[in-house]
Amino acid sequence: MPRAAKLIKIITAALLAASSLTASAQPAVDEHLSAARKAAGTDFPGTLARLCIVPDAPTGSGTGGPRPIPERATWYAEPARMFDNLYWVGTKIHSAWALQTSGGIILIDTLYNYAVEPEITQGLAKMGLNPATIKYVIISHAHGDHDEGAKLLQDRYGAKVVMGGPDWDLIEKNPNIPGGVPKRDIIGTDGQKLTLGDTSVTLVSTPGHTFGTLSMIFTVKDRGRPLTVAYSGGTAFNFPKDAARYDTYIASQKKMAEAAKAAGATILMSNHSEFDDAWDRGRLARLRRAGEPHPYELANDAVQRYFTLTSECAMAAREKLATR
Numbered sequence: 001m002p003r004a005a006k007l008i009k010i011i012t013a014a015l016l017a018a019s020s021l022t023a024s025a026q027p028a029v030d031e032h033l034s035a036a037r038k039a040a041g042t043d044f045p046g047t048l049a050r051l052c053i054v055p056d057a058p059t060g061s062g063t064g065g066p067r068p069i070p071e072r073a074t075w076y077a078e079p080a081r082m083f084d085n086l087y088w089v090g091t092k093i094h095s096a097w098a099l100q101t102s103g104g105i106i107l108i109d110t111l112y113n114y115a116v117e118p119e120i121t122q123g124l125a126k127m128g129l130n131p132a133t134i135k136y137v138i139i140s141h142a143h144g145d146h147d148e149g150a151k152l153l154q155d156r157y158g159a160k161v162v163m164g165g166p167d168w169d170l171i172e173k174n175p176n177i178p179g180g181v182p183k184r185d186i187i188g189t190d191g192q193k194l195t196l197g198d199t200s201v202t203l204v205s206t207p208g209h210t211f212g213t214l215s216m217i218f219t220v221k222d223r224g225r226p227l228t229v230a231y232s233g234g235t236a237f238n239f240p241k242d243a244a245r246y247d248t249y250i251a252s253q254k255k256m257a258e259a260a261k262a263a264g265a266t267i268l269m270s271n272h273s274e275f276d277d278a279w280d281r282g283r284l285a286r287l288r289r290a291g292e293p294h295p296y297e298l299a300n301d302a303v304q305r306y307f308t309l310t311s312e313c314a315m316a317a318r319e320k321l322a323t324r
């Protein structure tokens, strides 16, 4: 049949065109995917899946219109004392962290608006901490799953909100954020040391996921033993797809790997359980017996491998742009 024959001819031509387009880029993509798999090992399957396998939608969360509040049973999680001085007050999906110092609490990330009261203010109280002692609120990046609770904590407790400059610009252009837009307090900058009482958090500017993404280095204590945390502030590729943006992201991963190495970090932390299993690790920490290693402490080079993994997946995604 001439019509069917014509269709087959068109499909064949399209496939041929596609294969000749991908021919040059595919080996490079495969090389990066295989390097990413090797770097992930058995430590970071969630990050490998999200960055190297599952494609992302090109929009940030929290920038759209109103969205329904999910059923509480799908997200509510009990708070956990993760380290002597670090409490996890997140949902099953998103993390918020309370670093207890001699001068009050440094809170890292604030969840969606619907979760700030049940998880953060009530979660801290459940842990025997007073939310009114939150002095700093560091926002890793200005997407709704991390910044919507900020205004409530600023208004109610006078906490100072810290965010990267470009991300302050981003939220101030978006007045309809559930929970409201906090007033501009502190612009977090690269290398800035935020000190409260006996504890400091060093900010590392890691643009990519958003242009104002802040990562962090800080120390926690595990049964009195100091351990260093590398906190990665932005992970997924849900940004406009262009090579320059991937280059920015990749440079930030290398920068954070170096900062983590210089500080001797053996813990990799994130703001989504998808990437660091915070929810599971909190439950494991409760079951831990004397003499057992902490569920968050990673062996030798794992923190470095994490940033190799995120870089390699970004390089694969950048190579794939050429195949479109």
Ligand SMILES: [Zn+2]
Pocket: 060, 061, 141, 143, 209, 234
């Ligand atoms: Zn985000």
